[in-house]
Structures are given as structure tokens and as C-alpha cells.
Amino acid sequence: MRLPTLRRTRPAEPGIVAGTARLDRRTKRLAGRLRPGEIAVIDHVDLDRVAADSLVAVGVAAVLNAKPSISGRYPNLGPEVLVKAGIPLLDDLGEGVFQQIREGDTVRIEGNTVFAGDEALVHGTRQDAESVAKAMADAREGLSVQLEAFAANTMDYLKQERDLLLDGVGVPEIETRINGRHVLIVVRGYDYRADLDVLRPYIREYRPVLIGVDGGADALVEAGYTPDMIIGDMDSVSDDVLRCGAEVVVHAYPDGRAPGLPRVHQLGVPAITFPAAATSEDIALLLADEKGAELIVAVGTHYTLVEFLDKGRGGMASTFLTRLRVGGKLVDAKGVSRLYKQTIPGSSLLLLAGSAIAAMTAAVTVSTVGKAYLGVASEWWDNLVFQLGQLF
Incomplete structure (x- = not known):
């Protein structure tokens, strides 16, 4: 009313x-x-x-x-x-x-x-x-209650998914070759654009397997890359990106239901499912680890306790345990854009300009054509000085 x-x-x-x-x-x-x-x-x-x-x-x-x-x-x-x-x-x-x-x-x-x-x-x-x-x-005054709930959720998840966490049971077979390679996992989370931009030299040199988690696949495409894999619920990735040719892994509930699968099939895109109680970013980390990734670089993923709580889901407890599971090979790119920026010092620019001028001067001095030009320039300068002298 x-x-x-x-x-x-x-x-x-x-x-x-x-x-x-x-x-x-x-x-x-x-x-x-x-x-x-x-x-x-x-x-x-x-x-x-x-x-x-x-x-x-x-x-x-x-x-x-x-x-x-x-x-x-x-x-x-x-x-x-x-x-x-x-x-x-x-x-x-x-x-x-x-x-x-x-x-x-x-x-x-x-x-x-x-x-x-x-x-x-x-x-x-x-x-x-x-x-x-x-x-x-x-809200900070009531944080202790949320910490207790987070701890309880962590224990529940550990009991529910201990086979997956400890032994990799339930990880699907994939076509993308990961063993022995670097893997870059992109979630459209905090500071993902800036961190992706700073990682360009790393991506160019190491050519890691590019995995986009839901909208993270769109983030990769926006940055000029084509994802090798797309993992997630399929609720925030665009149709065009789903059709880009990447291998698609649909996150399913533990009972096998995958709400995002019909959409993928309607687009004519082949896909496999990964049933787990974890979040989509967690199953991406677990899959990369289980398939033998040498190094896992994470962009936009959740990292701190405040970020876990900020997500507002009990399932975020899985992220805490997943990071313990893959921590030995996980590098978090969060904040790297603030830590390191590609800048060229002014002294280097001056040195480069000076070297260029010196090289041009040497080339002009030793060449026949250069000597002729120097002669012409010298004669022009002498004439200019003479004319100025006549005026004053």
C-alpha cells in the first residue's frame, strides 16, 4: 500500500x-x-x-x-x-x-x-x-559472537569434507594440463583489477594456467586474457565468456545438484560438475593443488578474518581450511599493486637520454655524411655569429 x-x-x-x-x-x-x-x-x-x-x-x-x-x-x-x-x-x-x-x-x-x-x-x-x-x-563490539560461530562452522566443514581436504576425494578429472605448471586463479574480489595489471609481466613470462572463478573469468577477458578454465556456480559469468572455449567446471551441492548446469547446457557448452560444500574459490584452489600445480597465485580471493566475515556466509569457514591445505604453494596477490608499482626512476630516464645523444653524436662524427653535415652546420653558425657582430 x-x-x-x-x-x-x-x-x-x-x-x-x-x-x-x-x-x-x-x-x-x-x-x-x-x-x-x-x-x-x-x-x-x-x-x-x-x-x-x-x-x-x-x-x-x-x-x-x-x-x-x-x-x-x-x-x-x-x-x-x-x-x-x-x-x-x-x-x-x-x-x-x-x-x-x-x-x-x-x-x-x-x-x-x-x-x-x-x-x-x-x-x-x-x-x-x-x-x-x-x-x-x-558491530565490532559483537564480533566475539561471530568468531564463535565461525569456529563452529569450521569444525562442521572439516567433518563434512575431510576426505576432499585430506585426500582429494571427489575432485573431477579435467582436460586442462596443470601438473608442474603455475596456476593463476582470479576471483572478482578486492583490488583484483590493480593486482591483475601489476601481474602482467609475470603472466607474460610464466604463462600460467588461467582459471576464472565465476565473474573472475570476465575479469580475465576484460584484462585481455582468455581463461583456460571457468569454475563456479555460473551465476555471474557472462554468456560470451562461457563460450570462449575454456573448460567449464560447475560447482554443485554435495548431493550433486548443480543449479548452474542447465544454463551452461542451454548455451551448448560442455561442462563437468564438482560437488562440494566449499565455496567456488575454494574448489578452484583444491583442484589446482590436487592436479599438481607447482605454484598457485590467487587474485581477489578472501584472505583476512574480516573478509571471511564480510562475505556473510557460514561456508566461508571452508576458505580458512582450504588455505591450510594448499598453503605450501599458495601466493596471494592481494595488495601487490600497493606494494609494487612499475615505475621508471628519473635518473634512469636521464641516463637513457644521455646514452642516446652520445650514440648519435658518435655516429655523426665518424661517418662521411655526418662530417659533411657538421661542416654545413659549422659554416651556418659562423655566418650567424658574423651577422650578429655586424648588428652590434
Whole structure:
């Protein structure tokens, strides 16, 4: 039921945002079809950083969330990303937002209210830097509870998948040759673009097996590479990338159900399944390790405890154990773009320029043509000096 119609009797205030609304209860799926300047309507409790980064990358005008973007369970990172990017975040609008706003509607955000024309549709909480900082501080106080839950999930996963973790039982046979090679696994996570860019010399020299985890396959293509393998639920990789010729491994539930498999078959792409309770990035790591990878380089994967919790799933406990399993050959590229940047020192540039000038001078001095040019230049200079002398 729509709220009573409200008439504005004053001029529009600064900070009012208007745009076309796009709705989806799965933020990752919505980000794939958003356009710059549109307004994202999501249903995402505890908005994580990866989802927020995807919305910022698209260039949304604003984000309307049916759920609290920070519930207080743990200090999730998404709202801070949106606020720092200057994207208005209207929070806790309730389930009614998906009935009040329809796909393609033009809506306007003023303060805590969403309007269609002059009609107020829903009210929420407008987040800013101060409110997000306070909510994050409150969430950190309850972090111990989440740590206990994370530990319990870790033990449950260890019991459920110990054969896979310890002996590699259940890893499917693949066609891609991995044994004795480097493997680069790309997840569309934190800082993946910058780290991929810095790794270009490594990729060019070692030519590792390129594995894209769901949307990570699109990230590889965007960076100019063709993935050798695509692993995941198939919910965020594009159709064109699925058809690129890479070997496809569909992540399935432990009971064998693979929701992403029908989509792959509809595209006419052959695929195999990998049933496991782990996350898609984990089964990519386990597969590379089990098939004899010499070194595994991970881009965009989850690394710290805060990142595990930020993902907001009990299944993230599998990532902790997976890293223990493959840790001996795992190199995490996270943050390498901040640690190392390919820059050429000014002294090297001066040395290069000086060497070039010296080489040209030597070539001109010793060659017959060069001597002739030097003679002409010398005569021109003498004439110029003589004419200047006559003037003064």
C-alpha cells in the first residue's frame, strides 16, 4: 500500500537524486545489468565490500536497500565503500520497496524518502559517513559472537569434507594440463583489477594456467586474457565468456545438484560438475593443488578474518581450511599493486637520454655524411655569429 501523497511546497534541496530504478534481490546479478546513473534497489543485509565495489564500478546514482546494510552482527565493509564514493545509500526500506517500486520506474530520493513524481513511496534511513562509522563501531563490539560461530562452522566443514581436504576425494578429472605448471586463479574480489595489471609481466613470462572463478573469468577477458578454465556456480559469468572455449567446471551441492548446469547446457557448452560444500574459490584452489600445480597465485580471493566475515556466509569457514591445505604453494596477490608499482626512476630516464645523444653524436662524427653535415652546420653558425657582430 502506497503512502499518502505528499506535496512539496518548497524548492528542491541540494543532494536530491533521481534516476531509473533497477531491482533484484541478488546484488551480484543486478550489478551485471545496471547502467551508469541508474538507481539500484537491492535486498542485501550486511552489504559486503565486493558487492559495493561492483555497484561503484557501474556508476549507480544511488542504492536503495530493503534490509539494514549494517545489521550489527559484524563490521561489514560495503556501506563504507558506497559512502566514500559519494553514492547515496537509503537503508532498511522494508520488503514493501519491491512492491512500491517497479522495474524501470523513475524515482527521486529526497532525504529519507523515495518519491515517484510528488507521491512518497517509501521511507528509510539515509546513511552517511558518521552513521556508518557509528554502526561499524557497534558491530565490532559483537564480533566475539561471530568468531564463535565461525569456529563452529569450521569444525562442521572439516567433518563434512575431510576426505576432499585430506585426500582429494571427489575432485573431477579435467582436460586442462596443470601438473608442474603455475596456476593463476582470479576471483572478482578486492583490488583484483590493480593486482591483475601489476601481474602482467609475470603472466607474460610464466604463462600460467588461467582459471576464472565465476565473474573472475570476465575479469580475465576484460584484462585481455582468455581463461583456460571457468569454475563456479555460473551465476555471474557472462554468456560470451562461457563460450570462449575454456573448460567449464560447475560447482554443485554435495548431493550433486548443480543449479548452474542447465544454463551452461542451454548455451551448448560442455561442462563437468564438482560437488562440494566449499565455496567456488575454494574448489578452484583444491583442484589446482590436487592436479599438481607447482605454484598457485590467487587474485581477489578472501584472505583476512574480516573478509571471511564480510562475505556473510557460514561456508566461508571452508576458505580458512582450504588455505591450510594448499598453503605450501599458495601466493596471494592481494595488495601487490600497493606494494609494487612499475615505475621508471628519473635518473634512469636521464641516463637513457644521455646514452642516446652520445650514440648519435658518435655516429655523426665518424661517418662521411655526418662530417659533411657538421661542416654545413659549422659554416651556418659562423655566418650567424658574423651577422650578429655586424648588428652590434
